[in-house]
Amino acid sequence: MPNIWKQKSLTNGDLELVILPGIGGRLWDVLFQGRSLLFQNRDLEGLIPDPKNLQGFPTRSPQFGFPLWGGEKTWIAPDKNWPDGAPFAVLDSGPYTITGSSAAHITLKSAICPQSRLQIERGIRLIGNAAWSIRHKVTNTGSQNQDVGIWSVMMINRRARIGVAGRLQKATWVFGQPDGFVSTSNKGLICDCSRSGEYKIGIENQSGRMFLRLDHDDGIVWMSCNTKKPTAGDRFAHTHPLEVFNSGDYPYCEAEWHAPLQTLAPNATAVFDQQFAIWTDNTPLKMAETDLELMKCMS
Secondary structure (H helix, E strand, O other), X not given: OOHHXXXXXXXXXXXXXXXXXXXXXXXXXXXXXXXXXXXXXXHHOOOOOEOOEOOOOOOOOOOOOOOOOEOEXXXXXXXXXXXXXXXXXXXXXXXXXXXXXXXXXXXXXXXXXXXXXXXXXXXXXXXOOOXXXXXXXXXXXXXXXXXXXXXXXXXXXXXEEEEEEOOOOOEEEEEEOOOOOEXXXXXXXXXXXXXXXXXXXXXXXXXXXXXXEEEEOOEEEXXXXXXXXXXXXXXXXXXXXXXXXXXXXXXXXXXXXXXXXXXXXXXXXXXEEEEEEEEEXXXXXXXXXXXXXXXXXXX
């Protein structure tokens, strides 16, 4: 396997985070008790990306004009500013340099994108044996102000359900056909991503909390992600702080978190933090009653 595919791991007890620095500094997989949570596109495994030319890769989704590598990565929103409708190639498919590491953390930095003059730094840190954090940092190295929205995109193996607690939650159509996949109640909103069918929706996510249920043949894994609560003054590049995408071509769905849109002056930076936790049905949890009720609805 070429060196660009060399992986690094952070491990504590049942939890292993697999990192792929060579292609977009990705969190390539999350393994819990041996179960894999994240999707990797095996059709692209071993292929070498050239950020100057990302054409010709095999794909089952020709509607997306860029390689769908897999894992979790940092994109830059809004996507209307992407060159030729594809994420900035150096940031998404180029190699990241490891600038710091220990048994519990790794920090990775991209090259400077020649189109946007943006540079991404990703910090991934274990918090015990059932939690981790990701810090996304974007710097404007250019000479002009830029509107930047940090956008964390996690490609998740199906079978999965994604839930957002709160009686006021509603889904806003982005594209595709979400009918039959999305349900709402006084407990919250649930996206059924257990089967094929392409759709994307936006969600308000006033609490900043998202829950994922991932079904395996030998058990269920739960994951949560906490981000800073949106405020009334926040603007988002895609209108909402959370989006969910379900693929009709590959066995994955996406949870997509957005930081508020910021105007970065030259040399200014933006930061976005995520806190993840992971558990199984057999793990006792101290959680709000509303969250536990939502999880029951996701079962």
